[in-house]
């Protein structure tokens with residue numbers, strides 16, 4: 001019941017409906033009605049397809065944080081498999097793959113565990129690759145920086161809280177910076193390949209930045225030292241991408 005209530009709250013008033021549409025959550029009566037609104041409110045940040053996009057840099061480009069072999073295996077094996085599997089699941093479950101994957105994630109409770117795990121896995125990694133760059137800046141600027149300082153008291157405090165979310169996620173999962181239905185920035189984590197778009201998730205909203213804390217993301221270089229991986233990962237965050245994404249949700 002709690003889950004249903006929170007989902008209903010997530011999509012009630014028009015501002016929230018707009019937010020939900022931005023997320024591609026086009027299921028359900030009230031949302032379908034709201035979908036009749038102007039197309040420009042559908043954010044280009046939410047057009048994730050079902051196939052794997054090219055990695056936007058070389059495998060060795062992020063060496064200051066992630067070694068080339070980890071990147072290659074992560075992209076060509078782990079992430080590629082999620083992409084293949086979500087395509088198979090879409091075929092089996094009658095999903096129109098010309099529509100954004102976000103549509104499926106928003107009502108993932110209606111689909112199989114295979115769709116949840118691989119749809120989430122594919123989505124999360126597509127976002128993850130874009131959220132990193134070899135030439136990153138140390139921090140964002142503009143509206144995102146201001147919102148982080150307002151929401152978490154300081155950028156350093158934000159980094160600590162996000163780092164803790166990643167460090168403290170037991171087993172495999174992701175740490176998230178996400179925008180809740182009140183357009184407030186929040187930090188949380190999800191298990192496995194879940195993410196805040198999913199109706200089954202304890203944390204709900206629009207993913208702004210996600211960090212993969214599965215062992216496959218760091219074990220070759222860092223072994224059990226997940227905190228060291230996270231500390232270095234900050235050096236390669238693509239803040240320019242993240243802040244554009246954030247602004248596209250406002």
Ligand code: MN
Pocket residue numbers: 074078125212214216217
């Ligand atoms: Mn991964």
